[in-house]
Amino acid sequence: MPVPNPQALEFLLTRRSRPAKTLTTPVPDRAALQTLLEAAARTPDHGKLEPWRFIVIDRAAMAPLAELAQARGEALGLDSEQIVKGRGQFDQGNLAVAVIEVQKDSPKIPILEQTYSAGAVCLALVNAGLAAGWGANWLSGWASHDRAFMEQGFGLAAHERIAGIIHIGTETSTPPDRPRPDLEKITTWL
Template sequence: MPDRNQSALDFLLTRRSRPAKTLTGPAPDRAALVPILTAAARSPDHGKLEPWRFIVLEQGAMARLAQLVGTRGAALKEQPEQIAKAQSAFSDSPLAVVVVSAPVASPKVPEIEQRYSAGAVCLALLNAALASGWGANWLSGWPSHDRQFLTEGLGLKGHETVAGIIHIGTETSAPPERPRPDVSAITTWVAI
């Protein structure tokens, strides 16, 4: 039997995202955030292409983006409650890290695998923040799919998209446990 890291396994078996609306300050400062980003950057990356990058949104940026959500939501004729929900994700959160999917031209690694890698970075970032004692949640929402919001608000290039926005802060209340998938119902064993 291989050596088992029981603490890590216990963490993964009990991990639970914290709803972004329950997060408040303080958020990790830059020194506390660097190890979390470093852990996330260790995600699988076929070809060592690094087809993703981080944008750390601190308080001032969060307020600016909340305003832009209002402007873009009105221009897109989004429902007022959807605009308000998306605005509050930015205005109420103390800090967020945008994981940008930035595929690289490669004859060996298809773009879809590079996008999967960016998704793996999101989960690793979420888990690293939780393991560090912070509350964290992976969100996206309609603004993260609006090209003008991405360009004007985040400075993304034409080939870049948002894989996820990880909100990080101090948890104000522990969420209740929720039902989990029945592993036996979603697993197929193939022996031959």
């Protein structure tokens, strides 16, 4: 007979990411962040490959990343609105964790499953932050997918890429809930 955890289920049924631009200080200290990272690292990873790692971005590291996003946006010929958006998460950020997908050779575990695992780590980190009482948001954007930005800003190797950048901080406002999927339209019962 299963043993229910109604508090955990209620959390999952009502969880809501907090927009990164609404997060402020204080942010988790190193010990508190370590706990969140431990929770995220419990994500299933098919074959125990651990096809991901973390890069913590503190406030001091945000400004150089914002400048790099600006430079990369200009080099790519993006319009000013895209450039402002690309650097915005770093201009406004106080603490974030880049979840890095680390693709590993495996005769049993396809790369796609490793990608899924890295994405699951992103959601687990958001949920851990929210469960601990922080505001949290998973962002990506064009800069996160630009190879030069990944290599210059984070020192990523060719077999690595950014799965997501998770911003964590104190929420300044609770966002309204958004419409959720109609389960009748997206569920098939066999």
